[in-house]
Amino acid sequence: MAKIIKCIIIDDEPPAIKVLETFIGKTRDLELLASSTDALEGLELIKKLKPDLVFLDIQMPELTGIQLSKMIGDSTNIIFTTAYAQFAVEGFQVNAVDYLLKPVAFPRFIEAVEKLKRKFSSEINTEILQSEDYFFVKTDGKNRFQKVKLDDILYAESIKNYVVIHTEKEQLVTYNTLKKIQQSLPEEHFIKIHKSYIVALNKIQKTDNFEVWVNNKDLPLGDTYRSEFFRKVNAKKL
Known part of the structure; x- marks a missing residue:
């Protein structure tokens, strides 16, 4: 199944937003x-909804798209849109996926989206090989992949540029991001509870407003994730 790319549009011109909304819908x-x-x-909105992609206008009052992109961080992909071609170089300096010149033509829009899809495909093919109930994750620098059954996962922990996947039997260390691991986990069975932790819902032993216990280890429950966490927990309450 192809990855659904979740998008946000930020542009101070409503007609420009309308064009992109139409293109996304198609x-x-x-x-x-x-x-x-x-x-x-x-x-x-970006902080709250955590999109995969932001269509971001460069020339905006109060805060330019370039300034905003530096506040977003590297985990969110950006396709810049602007009426001024001279900003292209500056846009690519902040590692944007692509740059669309207004008025945006649909074929050019598709070209930019396909570029992002190729990026996602490359990331998955080189780092995570996935099936319905398991995936293979690269655990060293020799193209060696370790099979990870979803049912065995207790939680995943981000430590700098690595992710540690904790199971009942072992800990697997992979050079990866927590976001990429999360994309390989079914949302109905796993939930992010902190910027550094994703847990398996059926492995939770107990919880309160500040911590979640998994395998007798207490993990922090972050403020940003508390509401969605308890929404899922409450759905299982008697």
Whole structure:
């Protein structure tokens, strides 16, 4: 199954937003989460919704797209949009996926999206090989892949540039990001409880407002993730 790319549009021109909304609606594997004409509001949407991709205008009042992109961080992909071609170089300096010049043509839009899809495909093929109930993850620098059954996972822990996958039998260390691991886990069975932790819902022993216990280890429950965590927990309450 192809990955659904979740998108946000941030542009101070409503007509430009409308064009991108129409293009997203016509494009397979894209899902629009939200749009905003305000850069600061857009930043809050990114923090809250955690999109895979942001279509970001460069020239905006109060906060430019370039400034905003530096606040977002590297985990969110950006395709810049602008009416001024001279900003292309600056856009690529912040590691944008692509740069769309207004008025944006649909074929050029598709070209940019396909570039992101190739990036996702490359990441999955080189680091995680996935099936319905297991995946293979690279655990060393020799192209050696370790099979990880989803039912065996207790939790995943991010430590700098690595992720430690904790199971009942072992700990697997992979040079990866927690976001990529999360993309390989079914949302109905796993949940992020902290910027550094994802846990298996059926392996949780107990919880309170600040901690989650898994395999007799207490893990922190972050403020950002508390509401969604308890929404899922409450769905299982008697």
